[in-house]
Amino acid sequence: MNKGNMKAQQSQEAILNALLYLMEIDEYPFITISQIASHANVSRVTFYRNFESKEAVLKLKIQKIIHDYISIHGRLEHLNFNNISELLFNIIIENIVFFKLLVENKLLYLFTEPFYESILAENQIHRAYLWEQYDQRVFKNVLSLTFGGYEQFIIHHIFDENPSVEQWKADFNEALQIINQINSQTPQ
Amino acid sequence: MNKGNMKAQQSQEAILNALLYLMEIDEYPFITISQIASHANVSRVTFYRNFESKEAVLKLKIQKIIHDYISIHGRLEHLNFNNISELLFNIIIENIVFFKLLVENKLLYLFTEPFYESILAENQIHRAYLWEQYDQRVFKNVLSLTFGGYEQFIIHHIFDENPSVEQWKADFNEALQIINQINSQTPQ
Numbered sequence: 001m002n003k004g005n006m007k008a009q010q011s012q013e014a015i016l017n018a019l020l021y022l023m024e025i026d027e028y029p030f031i032t033i034s035q036i037a038s039h040a041n042v043s044r045v046t047f048y049r050n051f052e053s054k055e056a057v058l059k060l061k062i063q064k065i066i067h068d069y070i071s072i073h074g075r076l077e078h079l080n081f082n083n084i085s086e087l088l089f090n091i092i093i094e095n096i097v098f099f100k101l102l103v104e105n106k107l108l109y110l111f112t113e114p115f116y117e118s119i120l121a122e123n124q125i126h127r128a129y130l131w132e133q134y135d136q137r138v139f140k141n142v143l144s145l146t147f148g149g150y151e152q153f154i155i156h157h158i159f160d161e162n163p164s165v166e167q168w169k170a171d172f173n174e175a176l177q178i179i180n181q182i183n184s185q186t187p188q
Numbered sequence: 189m190n191k192g193n194m195k196a197q198q199s200q201e202a203i204l205n206a207l208l209y210l211m212e213i214d215e216y217p218f219i220t221i222s223q224i225a226s227h228a229n230v231s232r233v234t235f236y237r238n239f240e241s242k243e244a245v246l247k248l249k250i251q252k253i254i255h256d257y258i259s260i261h262g263r264l265e266h267l268n269f270n271n272i273s274e275l276l277f278n279i280i281i282e283n284i285v286f287f288k289l290l291v292e293n294k295l296l297y298l299f300t301e302p303f304y305e306s307i308l309a310e311n312q313i314h315r316a317y318l319w320e321q322y323d324q325r326v327f328k329n330v331l332s333l334t335f336g337g338y339e340q341f342i343i344h345h346i347f348d349e350n351p352s353v354e355q356w357k358a359d360f361n362e363a364l365q366i367i368n369q370i371n372s373q374t375p376q
Contacts, residue, residue, distance in 0.1 A: 029217070080373055109294055112340075134366070140344065141363035142370075148340030149333035152300075156332045175329035178322070180368050182330075185268055 012050050012060060014040040019057050020101065028054070028105040055110065058102070062111050065095055066118050073119070074126055084146075085172050089165045092154055096163065103158050108151065116147055149176075200238050200248060202228040207245050208289065216242070216293040243298065246290070250299050253283055254306050261307070262314055272334075273360050277353045280342055284351065291346050296339065304335055337364075 018039035022031045031054065037047045051057050069091050076083050092099050102108045120143065123130055130139060153172055157163060206227035210219045219242065225235045239245050257279050264271050280287050290296045308331065311318055318327060341360055345351060 078373075079370070081371055106294070106297055137359070138362055138366070141341065141359050142366050144340040144344045145337035145360070145363045145367060148336030148338065150336065151340065152332040152336030153329065156328065171325070171329050172333070174326055175333045176367075176371050178326070178330045179333060179364075180371055182267070183269055183364050183368055185266075 011042050011046050016057055023101045058110055066115050070118050070122050085169045089168045100158055103155055112151055199230050199234050204245050211289045254303050258306050258310050273357045277356045288346055291343055300339055
């Protein structure tokens with residue numbers, strides 16, 4: 001890494017930390033770029049050299065989280081709910097302070113949208129058998145329902161008192177079993 | 189209804205319509221109360237006599253939609269996905285212009301959150317058998333997963349060309365069947 005890149009990375013990290021710090025004490029819409037720059041000890045010019053907006057700062061962190069997820073997801077042999085829950089809940093709980101801030105500020109979609117697109121792309125590349133089995137419309141619907149289920153589960157559990165991957169997995173799984181039962185009673 | 193109430197209702201409707209009109213041409217965060225009042229042909233004082241914020245205007249419409257949903261939901265004999273999809277997709281498609289504006293502006297949570305609370309309350313009152321069968325934590329998890337599934341499905345289908353309740357029901361059902369299959373392959 002050259003000196004310029006290292007400097008940019010340092011500024012980006014300082015800016016991200018400043019924004020996350022400010023989000024702990026103020027509501028997201030009211031945080032200004034000047035405040036962030038000041039807390040990060042950088043100029044407004046430096047802010048805008050690195051990011052086009054507040055949202056772009058959060059997206060940098062989100063991209064890293066998605067990248068970590070996908071790199072493991074891509075090596076999963078079986079795409080079942082047990083493996084997905086294990087992986088997803090681990091990543092959420094590892095970054096729980098960040099995800100709490102997203103949920104509190106109704107910004108979880110900043111994660112969900114690119115995450116959905118990344119999973120779609122990853123599956124298109126690595127899991128050809130899924131695309132042979134189902135047409136794309138059906139596959140997207142399965143992904144939407146699954147994503148939504150996880151999203152609302154996370155929204156309702158992120159403020160749990162000692163959240164644990166094991167507890168979340170057990171809860172998610174139990175709910176899924178009941179949904180299966182309801183579904184099997186639904187006239188087709 | 190007395191004259192004062194009728195006047196208030198007229199103002200509220202004019203304000204709601206003005207906000208929805210403005211949301212068609214501008215992004216929600218940039219719409220001001222003065223703009224809304226001016227388009228509704230009311231004063232800012234009248235606006236604030238009726239609503240405390242822009243969000244409160246949207247919530248009035250949302251409350252009506254939820255009320256309509258719950259009044260039918262409460263009479264459903266069987267809570268299965270077929271009946272829920274029929275009812276929910278009908279109400280979304282009847283109000284599709286409104287829901288498109290919510291989705292475009294990342295405001296669907298303004299509907300989802302009170303809707304979830306209303307369903308929870310309605311079931312607590314009318315469906316004692318559910319609460320005997322499952323403890324409250326489990327029931328909330330089932331509701332979260334279901335809500336999330338419907339929410340993401342709607343986000344991904346609201347801009348379909350010629351959306352139809354029948355098509356949405358078929359798509360949702362098909363995806364649910366596949367999720368059941370994946371789930372039955374998941375080690376418990």
